[in-house]
Amino acid sequence: MRQIVLDTETTGLETSEGHRIIEIGCLEIVNRRVTGERLHEYLQPDRAIDPRAIEVHGISNEFLLDKPRFAEVMDRFLDFVDGAELIIHNAPFDVGFINHELRLAKGRVRRIEDVCGILDTLVLARQMHPGSRNSLDALCKRYQVDASGRVLHGAVLDAGLLADVYLAMTGGQVTLTLDREGPADAAGPSAPARAPRPSAPLRVIEPTAEERAEHEALLALLDQSSGGSCQWRR
Missing domain, CATH: 3.30.420.10 (Ribonuclease H-like superfamily/Ribonuclease H)
Incomplete structure (x- = not known):
């Protein structure tokens, strides 16, 4: 377009x-x-x-x-x-x-x-x-x-x-232009922007027991209000 x-x-x-x-x-x-x-x-x-x-x-x-x-x-x-x-x-x-x-x-x-x-x-x-x-x-x-x-x-x-x-x-620019006034980058005008690959494994933070309980309570409420259609329970 x-x-x-x-x-x-x-x-x-x-x-x-x-x-x-x-x-x-x-x-x-x-x-x-x-x-x-x-x-x-x-x-x-x-x-x-x-x-x-x-x-x-x-x-x-x-x-x-x-x-x-x-x-x-x-x-x-x-x-x-x-x-x-x-x-x-x-x-x-x-x-x-x-x-x-x-x-x-x-x-x-x-x-x-x-x-x-x-x-x-x-x-x-x-x-x-x-x-x-x-x-x-x-x-x-x-x-x-x-x-x-x-x-x-x-x-x-x-x-x-x-x-x-x-x-x-209307939702933000979907591809990265580093220099609007200059030529397109070497990857070509339609190449998607790519985030750099992390050099080390990403740290995963586990939820606490209290946070898990609050999460389950919220899912139960959503499931009840939607007549059993809560997508996060499937």
């Missing part, structure tokens, strides 16, 4: 006001493994950035003067995400901006939903934690993902944090 964690930064909040994407970051997950493959672009929006947006992401108009426009990187972006499931926090915002850019570019795709599935981690978080704050910062704290370096928002930085949060929310 191939998934792409995606985030964008924009000139403002509303496409209806002519705001555009100025940064897009994508990180690849294959079979719940962060592979290190990514796509990252800063984009020239051909308009001024809202000062309030600059306070959020720190990207200036001057910095973007020599950057490509979305239409110039569109095919590379579409090739990277084609057929994957996009993992996005508050997906309507990013999907709305991506579709706006696709329509302006008049390329082969007008709706990203036509080539990708969409998973909104904000919706998932609200289902799992109703009544709680479910911003990316709040989820990082809840799942003990280190976001101490997130002074400003950034597409690749936020995508990386979201990848860690998503894997933690």
Whole structure:
């Protein structure tokens, strides 16, 4: 299963006001493994950035003067995400901006939903934690993902944090990646992580008579309450 964690930064909040994407970051997950493959672009929006947006992401108009426009990187972006499931926090915002850019570019795709599935981690978080704050910062704290370096928002930085949060929310990463930004290890991208073999026999701690009695009492209670179906008695 191939998934792409995606985030964008924009000139403002509303496409209806002519705001555009100025940064897009994508990180690849294959079979719940962060592979290190990514796509990252800063984009020239051909308009001024809202000062309030600059306070959020720190990207200036001057910095973007020599950057490509979305239409110039569109095919590379579409090739990277084609057929994957996009993992996005508050997906309507990013999907709305991506579709706006696709329509302006008049390329082969007008709706990203036509080539990708969409998973909104904000919706998932609200289902799992109703009544709680479910911003990316709040989820990082809840799942003990280190976001101490997130002074400003950034597409690749936020995508990386979201990848860690998503894997933690949905059961943890099942294979070990020692270096997310580097190549896969020598065992290959699908090799399972293996714990080191102990150098000495593991110590077995036997329960005391009191602990055995408490255990048997609990099993008896479970057996009685389940009508004789306690699996630990079989």
